[in-house]
Amino acid sequence: AADLQVVVHHRDQLAVLASLSSTSQRLSVWLKLDSGMHRLGFAPDELEQSLAQLKALPVVADINLMSHLANGDDPEDPLTATQCEQLMQIDPSPYKARSLANSAGLLANPATHLDWVRPGIMLYGASPFINTTAAELGLQPVMTLSSRVIAVKSCQPGDAIGYGGSYVCPEAMPVAVVAIGYGDGYPRHAPNGTPVLVDGIRLPLVGRVSMDMLCVDARAQSGIKVGDEVVLWGEGLPVEEIARQAGSIAYELLCGVKRRVRFHDLNRQQREA
Incomplete structure (x- = not known):
């Protein structure tokens, strides 16, 4: 009823589909090729047999072909071209559509576009690349993580700040305490600076x-x-920059915000205004 499409990447799933009644809703299936990531998918020499099994199942309405880029975040990595070539060598005629490109492929490699693209992180206005910012790609962040100042301390020279005293005040200075931490999804390993x-x-x-x-x-x-607002990442402060500082990636920060953080859907608020 939801018109969902199924990705098949392992022979056990073929057995599940074979067990479905012929009266079940017919499914659009994506057959996944392992073109070099070695995570999910059928090896190239397994693909033909898997395709034949799918074709024989009454519950399968149509079959599509997909794979996933392993190193798309580095446009210079030769594996992307190898994966693309691997997919292009497969006869397209049995398949309704083919798909390879993620956000990185969509932005940097037209050869990966094929019939369907699967953007992810770029929909959040963040860059999928190691050394290119979202702003350089013309992307705008759709998530801003912010909090507020809950205290301002007047610290003295030699005062050590926080657990472990990893920062020592070089002079008399104001230190603002902000109500957010790793329990909210802010990276614990974000360093001084x-x-x-x-x-x-x-x-x-x-x-x-x-x-x-x-x-x-x-x-x-x-x-x-x-009470002053503090932006941790988002509008005016790229999440990629915070991720680099913390030795992480933007993906981890964006999907790591905890449920205890209050979410505001600005588009919804504007629609209901």
Whole structure:
């Protein structure tokens, strides 16, 4: 009823489809080729037999062919061309459609586009590439993670900030405490110097990220006060930059925001206004 399509990547799934009644809703099936990622999919020498089995099943309405790019985030990696060539060598005639491109393929490699593309991270306005920002690709972030200042401390020279005292104040300085931490999905390993935005001004993280809080050096924002909004990533502060600082990737940060964070759907609010 939902008109969902099924990806078949293992012979056990073929057995499940074979067990379905011929009166079941007929399915559009995507047969997955392992073209070099070695995660899911049939090896090239298994594909013909798997295709024949699918063709013989009454529950299968049509068959499509797909694979997935392993190193698309690096446009110079030769494996992408190898995977594309692997797919192109397969006779397309038994298949209704073919699909290979993810966000990286869609943006950088027209040869991967074929019939269907499968964008993911670019729909969030983030870059799929290692060394290219979303702004350079003309993408705008659709997620902004923000919180507020809950305290401003007047720290003295030699004061150590947070667990483990990984940052020591070099002089008398204001330190703002922000109500967000790794319990909310902010990366625990974000180091000293990782930027946040307060009123458009970049302030560096100081001290270790706690479960519910983090601290920032507020010397560049003398008027900072309790209640000020703090942008952790999003509008004006690329999530890719925060991910690099934390030794992570934008994918992990975007899908790691916890359910206890309050979500606001701005498009929905505008529609209902």
